[in-house]
Amino acid sequence: MTELTDPAAARRYAVQVARHRGWVVNPDSGLTDTILEGLVTQNTRFGKPFCPCRDIDGTEADRDVVCPCRYAAADIAECGQCYCGLFLSVEKDPETVRSIPERRP
Amino acid sequence: MFDSIAFHPVAGTEDRRHIRLLALSTCGFCRRGQEFLEKHHIAYEYVHLDTLDPEVKAAAKQEFKDKFGVGLSYPALVIDDTEQTVGYVKRFWEDLLRLPHEDEVSPGESRD
Numbered sequence: 001m002t003e004l005t006d007p008a009a010a011r012r013y014a015v016q017v018a019r020h021r022g023w024v025v026n027p028d029s030g031l032t033d034t035i036l037e038g039l040v041t042q043n044t045r046f047g048k049p050f051c052p053c054r055d056i057d058g059t060e061a062d063r064d065v066v067c068p069c070r071y072a073a074a075d076i077a078e079c080g081q082c083y084c085g086l087f088l089s090v091e092k093d094p095e096t097v098r099s100i101p102e103r104r105p
Numbered sequence: 106m107f108d109s110i111a112f113h114p115v116a117g118t119e120d121r122r123h124i125r126l127l128a129l130s131t132c133g134f135c136r137r138g139q140e141f142l143e144k145h146h147i148a149y150e151y152v153h154l155d156t157l158d159p160e161v162k163a164a165a166k167q168e169f170k171d172k173f174g175v176g177l178s179y180p181a182l183v184i185d186d187t188e189q190t191v192g193y194v195k196r197f198w199e200d201l202l203r204l205p206h207e208d209e210v211s212p213g214e215s216r217d
Contacts, residue, residue, distance in 0.1 A: 038131030099192025
């Protein structure tokens with residue numbers, strides 16, 4: 001299990017992912033705090049930090065949406081943000097973050 | 106619609122239409138949508154589908170798809186059981202709820 005036991009740990013995880021992938025964590029804490037809490041909840045429920053904006057069962061079939069999800073890179077390249085809005089491109093204006101179309105089949 | 110779901114009511118002064126929010130408890134855009142409705146004093150009902158029994162949830166997803174011809178994603182706003190929008194895009198919500206547009210810059214739009 002990824003040790004995301006509280007929002008602070010989830011934030012450290014997100015920062016680490018963003019740094020590694022050349023993204024930034026959305027600085028809009030009004031949105032990001034809910035997402036980070038959601039990641040902790042998903043991790044507690046299912047043992048993995050599944051995307052908190054997707055309806056999942058936590059089975060092997062949902063492996064593609066463990067954060068960062070398999071679609072994040074394409075979404076960030078195209079829309080400047082991932083599906084849930086946690087990760088942004090460096091250029092993305094956080095004020096323009098909103099729901100984007102689901103890329104997951 | 107959704108007769109097997111116990112929705113949570115939220116009071117508001119604007120209650121001429123029947124507004125339902127289908128949401129996930131973990132989702133940032135769902136929370137933002139709730140804040141939008143409350144900012145505009147709109148009475149609504151919500152449910153967090155991730156907290157439902159899996160069979161009830163599956164039935165609700167199927168009912169939504171059968172009714173509107175699109176898959177359920179979150180948040181979904183359903184008005185009078187006849188109109189819907191999925192995802193939180195403020196401008197779409199303003200249109201559906203017949204509210205004036207606040208200043209908003211959409212992706213790809215210029216601020217000028």
